[in-house]
Structure formats: structure tokens, C-alpha cells
Amino acid sequence: MSYNKLLSNFSSKIGKLLEDDDDEYNIIIRVGEEPNIKHFKAHSIILRAISPYFRDTCKNTTKKEGNLFYIEKSDISPSIFDVILRFIYTGTISMENRNNTEITKLLEAAQELKLNELVGFLKEHLIQHRNQGDLKDQKIQKIPSSITVKNVKDSCLIQSSIHPNNSRESSKSLRRRGKIQLVGSGPGDPNLLTLAAYQAIQEADVILSDKLVPNEVLKLIPSHIEVLIAAKKFCANVEASQAELNRLGLEALNQGKKVVRLKQGDPFLFGRGGEEFVFYRSNGYIPQVIPGISSCMSAPLLANIPVTHRGVASQFLVCTGTGRKNTLPEIPTYHPYRTTVFLMACHRIKQITQDLMKEGNYPAECPCVVIEKASCVDQNVIKGTIGTIADILERVGHNPPGTLVIGWSCITLA
Numbered sequence: 535m536s537y538n539k540l541l542s543n544f545s546s547k548i549g550k551l552l553e554d555d556d557d558e559y560n561i562i563i564r565v566g567e568e569p570n571i572k573h574f575k576a577h578s579i580i581l582r583a584i585s586p587y588f589r590d591t592c593k594n595t596t597k598k599e600g601n602l603f604y605i606e607k608s609d610i611s612p613s614i615f616d617v618i619l620r621f622i623y624t625g626t627i628s629m630e631n632r633n634n635t636e637i638t639k640l641l642e643a644a645q646e647l648k649l650n651e652l653v654g655f656l657k658e659h660l661i662q663h664r665n666q667g668d669l670k671d672q673k674i675q676k677i678p679s680s681i682t683v684k685n686v687k688d689s690c691l692i693q694s695s696i697h698p699n700n701s702r703e704s705s706k707s708l709r710r711r712g713k714i715q716l717v718g719s720g721p722g723d724p725n726l727l728t729l730a731a732y733q734a735i736q737e738a739d740v741i742l743s744d745k746l747v748p749n750e751v752l753k754l755i756p757s758h759i760e761v762l763i764a765a766k767k768f769c770a771n772v773e774a775s776q777a778e779l780n781r782l783g784l785e786a787l788n789q790g791k792k793v794v795r796l797k798q799g800d801p802f803l804f805g806r807g808g809e810e811f812v813f814y815r816s817n818g819y820i821p822q823v824i825p826g827i828s829s830c831m832s833a834p835l836l837a838n839i840p841v842t843h844r845g846v847a848s849q850f851l852v853c854t855g856t857g858r859k860n861t862l863p864e865i866p867t868y869h870p871y872r873t874t875v876f877l878m879a880c881h882r883i884k885q886i887t888q889d890l891m892k893e894g895n896y897p898a899e900c901p902c903v904v905i906e907k908a909s910c911v912d913q914n915v916i917k918g919t920i921g922t923i924a925d926i927l928e929r930v931g932h933n934p935p936g937t938l939v940i941g942w943s944c945i946t947l948a
Contacts, residue, residue, distance in 0.1 A: 562575060566615075584622050712789065714821045718805075720832070750910070797826070799826055803830065849871060903939045
């Protein structure tokens with residue numbers, strides 16, 4: 535199945551990893567030893583994204599039947615692997631009612647599978663309980679010597695912290711673990727920031743901001759916080775700019791800093807938020823995602839355009855005007871009761887509107903509106919039709935960013 539389809543089905547997978555009617559997995563993992571063997575179903579694309587161990591195993595495995603890969607893991611118990619697999623899919627783990635022997639086994643399995651985020655969390659949990667005198671099982675007062683810190687930056691623990699006899703040095707050597715938040719800054723007006731977004735901005739050590747985040751929002755950042763603003767991610771430099779942001783973010787995280795990745799609109803709506811989530815998670819940090827108000831809905835609203843309206847529009851479609859590597863987007867077909875919103879489309883509006891009429895069968899008289907800098911003090915609304923809007927925009931000029939709204943709802947409240 536495609537990567538996008540897999541991601542869209544994520545939520546339906548949680549809690550159903552072991553059901554027999556799931557036919558979209560492509561890997562079987564045989565766990566345990568006789569007579570306690572259990573088979574787990576999973577998706578190789580997820581395992582490879584999270585775990586270097588599975589990345590290498592899937593690449594080198596020779597046991598394959600049709601489209602299915604078979605992997606054997608006899609040195610981990612099925613009950614422990616069940617917890618590990620659910621962590622891989624959900625990014626969460628419950629510590630309730632787990633004794634320290636089970637936690638230690640989870641730690642050993644996590645290190646073997648190279649799940650750095652889980653390793654760091656479990657080690658911190660064991661050390662905190664040890665320092666608090668909560669461990670009843672004296673045999674595991676020490677973290678097992680077989681479990682060593684291979685990468686100080688990944689675990690955020692330095693070697694001396696695993697020696698319980700050196701309590702003063704242990705407390706000093708337990709570093710604060712870096713934290714990453716993907717924060718949506720909304721359409722532009724700082725008054726439209728969520729309280730969670732504002733709090734994240736105030737508490738950050740480092741903020742990595744998109745170029746499109748307005749100065750009015752950036753002015754809310756306290757002066758002591760380091761702010762790094764990305765170059766405009768257009769066309770030729772988009773991949774290099776994104777890679778640089780990821781590098782800077784990971785570097786700050788490995789120093790134990792709180793990092794806010796500030797993104798225009800909503801992080802997961804044409805903002806590469808999902809890609810950044812996968813990047814940080816694969817490097818041992820699970821991001822917190824804070825939603826933002828997207829211009830796909832706020833821009834029409836602020837221009838008095840209801841994206842749905844009884845008798846006029848019963849459907850609402852959001853499209854990108856810029857495909858991967860700056861290619862043309864897929865053109866939707868015309869539906870008279872649909873409002874279609876294009877983001878990142880105004881720089882090629884002439885070609886898109888021509889394709890909408892030619893390939894999508896949109897009538898030339900179908901109303902459309904371009905909302906520039908939605909919610910900002912210099913917001914501007916330009917009205918036209920599919921057949922005229924490109925010429926109008928060329929004549930009056932364009933002040934990006936702009937949102938293109940198409941459909942009969944554009945004139946409903948006019």
C-alpha cells in the first residue's frame with residue numbers, strides 16, 4: 535500500500551494490531567520460544583522508520599512469502615514484544631502496575647531493538663525510583679551492567695549516572711532531556727494563536743520558525759529565546775532548507791533544550807509536519823504536536839465565505855497548488871456543491887485555473903476569490919471567476935501568502 539494511505543489508516547490500526555482481518559500489513563514477526571510462540575503483524579515502513587534494528591533486518595531478511603516478510607525474534611517474550619510494538623505504533627507506554635523486573639526486561643528489549651527514545655525513558659524511570667528508594671526488589675537496585683549507554687546524546691544520561699553509590703554525581707549527571715514541539719501559529723493574527731501555542735513559545739529555549747510566520751507573532755517571543763528563521767522554502771532550496779532546520783532542531787535537542795518548531799497555519803496541513811514528526815522520532819525524540827488554525831478555513835471565513843452552506847455547498851476540499859519537487863498538483867473534478875480551497879497556488883494560478891477548466895470541467899463562470907495575508911492587518915480580498923482571476927491578479931499584483939477559494943459559496947454572502 536502507499537505511504538500516504540498507510541498514514542491515513544494509522545488511527546484505525548491502534549488497538550487492532552493482532553486482529554486476523556487486518557490484511558494491510560506486510561511483515562510477520564515470530565516471537566518467543568516453544569511452547570510460548572506468538573505471531574505479530576506489522577508494517578515494515580513503520581518499523582524501519584522507528585528502529586534501525588528493523589531497518590537492517592528488513593533489508594537483509596531472506597524469509598519471504600509473496601509480499602510478506604517473516605522475522606524471528608526468539609529472545610524476547612511475546613508479552614514484552616507486545617508492549618514494544620504498541621509503543622512503536624502509538625509513541626506511548628503505560629507504566630501502571632508494571633513491576634521493576636518487567637521494566638528491566640522492557641529496557642533490555644528496547645536497547646536490543648535500538649529504540650533510543652524508549653531506552654532513555656525507561657532508564658530515567660528506573661534511576662528515579664532507585665533514588666527515591668522505591669525499588670523493593672534489591673536485585674535490580676542497579677541498572678543491569680549489560681545495558682550500557684552507547685550514545686550519551688540519545689539517552690541524555692552520562693555514564694556516571696548508572697552508579698548508585700555516587701548519588702551526588704548521579705543527580706548532577708542526569709541531564710534534562712530535550713523536548714520538541716511542532717506548533718501551529720495560525721493564519722497570521724497573533725490573537726488567533728491557541729493558548730497552548732503561546733505557552734510553548736514562552737517556555738522554549740530555541741524556536742525554529744518558518745519564513746512565513748508574521749512579525750506580529752514573532753514579537754511575542756521573549757528576547758532571551760534563540761530564534762532561527764528558515765530561508766524561504768521555495769523550489770530549488772526547499773530540500774536543503776528543510777534538512778538544515780531538522781539538523782538545527784536535532785542539535786538543540788541533543789543539548790537538552792526545549793525546541794519549538796513554529797509553523798504557519800497547522801503543522802499537519804501541507805506543512806511537512808508529518809515528515810518532521812517521523813524525522814525526530816527516528817532520532818529518539820517523540821514530538822508534541824500543537825494544532826494551529828489553518829488558513830484553509832480561516833481565510834474564507836475572514837472573507838465572509840462559508841465553505842459549507844445549506845443548498846449551496848455540502849462538500850469542502852483542500853488542495854495544494856504545489857506538488858512534490860514543485861510539480862503541478864492533481865486537479866480535482868468539478869462538483870457544483872463543493873467549495874475547493876487551494877493553498878500555495880497563487881504563484882501558478884494561471885496554469886491551475888486553465889487546468890481546472892480543461893481537465894476538471896470547471897465552468898469559466900464559477901466564482902473564486904483570492905485572500906491575501908488572511909487575518910493580518912493588510913488582508914486583501916480579490917474576487918473573480920475561474921476564467922478571469924488569473925488576469926485580475928496579474929493586473930493588480932499579488933502580495934503572498936494567498937489562499938484561493940473556488941465555488942458558488944464565494945458569492946453566497948456577497
